[in-house]
Amino acid sequence: MSYRTPEHRAARVTEVADALGNARRVVLTTHINADGDGAGCEAALLAWLAGRGIEARIVNPTPFPEMFEFLLPGLDVVIDAKTPAAPAYCRSADLAVVVDTGEAPRVGRINPLISELPKVIIDHHQPGDSPLAGLMLVDTQACATGELLYDVISAAGGPWPQPVCAGLYVAIMTDTGSFRFSNSTPASHLIAADLLSRGVNLEDIFERVHATWPLRRIQLLRATLDELDTDLDHGLAWVTVPRSLFVELRATSEDLEGFVDYPRSIRGVQVAMLFRQTDDNHTKVSFRSSGPVDVNALAGQFGGGGHIKAAGAVIEGPVDQVRPAVIEAARAAVLAAAGPAQRDTPP
Numbered sequence: 001m002s003y004r005t006p007e008h009r010a011a012r013v014t015e016v017a018d019a020l021g022n023a024r025r026v027v028l029t030t031h032i033n034a035d036g037d038g039a040g041c042e043a044a045l046l047a048w049l050a051g052r053g054i055e056a057r058i059v060n061p062t063p064f065p066e067m068f069e070f071l072l073p074g075l076d077v078v079i080d081a082k083t084p085a086a087p088a089y090c091r092s093a094d095l096a097v098v099v100d101t102g103e104a105p106r107v108g109r110i111n112p113l114i115s116e117l118p119k120v121i122i123d124h125h126q127p128g129d130s131p132l133a134g135l136m137l138v139d140t141q142a143c144a145t146g147e148l149l150y151d152v153i154s155a156a157g158g159p160w161p162q163p164v165c166a167g168l169y170v171a172i173m174t175d176t177g178s179f180r181f182s183n184s185t186p187a188s189h190l191i192a193a194d195l196l197s198r199g200v201n202l203e204d205i206f207e208r209v210h211a212t213w214p215l216r217r218i219q220l221l222r223a224t225l226d227e228l229d230t231d232l233d234h235g236l237a238w239v240t241v242p243r244s245l246f247v248e249l250r251a252t253s254e255d256l257e258g259f260v261d262y263p264r265s266i267r268g269v270q271v272a273m274l275f276r277q278t279d280d281n282h283t284k285v286s287f288r289s290s291g292p293v294d295v296n297a298l299a300g301q302f303g304g305g306g307h308i309k310a311a312g313a314v315i316e317g318p319v320d321q322v323r324p325a326v327i328e329a330a331r332a333a334v335l336a337a338a339g340p341a342q343r344d345t346p347p
């Protein structure tokens with residue numbers, strides 16, 4: 001069994017490979033609070049473009065995640081969006097590549113900086129209401145944006161230096177929950193196998209991504225799990241990040257990565273949620289589904305979105321006010337997904 005770029009996206013993949021190959025100076029960006037997929041794709045793109053003699057810089061709406069810095073050749077490839085260097089670089093560029101989102105609000109302060117540039121958008125999220133305009137390689141069937149970028153680099157015939165392979169591997173590994181979520185397909189494994197055969201150091205990557213957390217993350221996890229709540233009659237479990245400790249520890253949203261997997265891991269849970277009140281009187285909610293509930297639609301009721309099995313929303317108001325309404329909506333979504341006759345049937 002070998003991997004081939006799916007037929008339905010092959011033409012667009014070639015177009016994107018050409019657009020990238022013809023650029024001279026490129027701005028790379030991704031969504032607010034970049035994850036392993038966004039950061040991994042940026043690192044892979046940077047190295048791949050460099051291999052073809054094309055200059056690129058990463059200009060993100062929020063800082064490049066510390067835990068993925070090892071994928072970069074140095075921190076000078078990242079430009080802080082809050083400094084004048086960002087608009088200056090964007091003005092001198094001839095292409096912007098947006099990875100792991102296609103939505104203008106998700107790139108935050110970067111949107112006005114790249115509004116005049118031709119854009120390539122590579123993403124695997126369900127399209128939302130405020131799409132960016134450009135050449136779109138968007139496919140929700142891809143396990144990660146890294147899968148689509150792998151297609152693009154394959155179509156271009158490489159090159160495949162180590163940083164390209166490591167970035168793509170991290171993108172796919174993190175978005176599939178280390179190959180255990182339902183988006184992990186034969187394609188995910190075949191691509192991973194190809195990257196391994198090209199020399200990716202699996203043990204080193206796993207160690208860097210999963211065994212280098214700061215102590216504050218574990219302290220925050222302990223306190224967050226203390227706030228676990230459930231409604232198992234309706235297949236719900238949720239946790240709430242204690243705001244005072246989050247502030248006291250100077251934690252970042254990066255520290256919360258994977259917290260929602262704990263309520264999700266309880267037997268009988270169909271929808272898991274993580275609540276966090278932010279400093280500006282908003283509440284962030286992460287949704288995970290391990291049953292038939294489409295949490296992209298559930299998050300959409302609150303102005304958010306994402307994927308069918310993983311989504312998020314930022315809702316106005318303090319957590320005590322927001323949480324009851326979200327839980328009520330989740331309850332309704334579970335009941336609607338089960339249908340009246342199968343209400344008590346386990347998933």
Ligand SMILES: [Mn+2]
Pocket residue numbers: 037038100124144145175
């Ligand atoms: Mn992704």
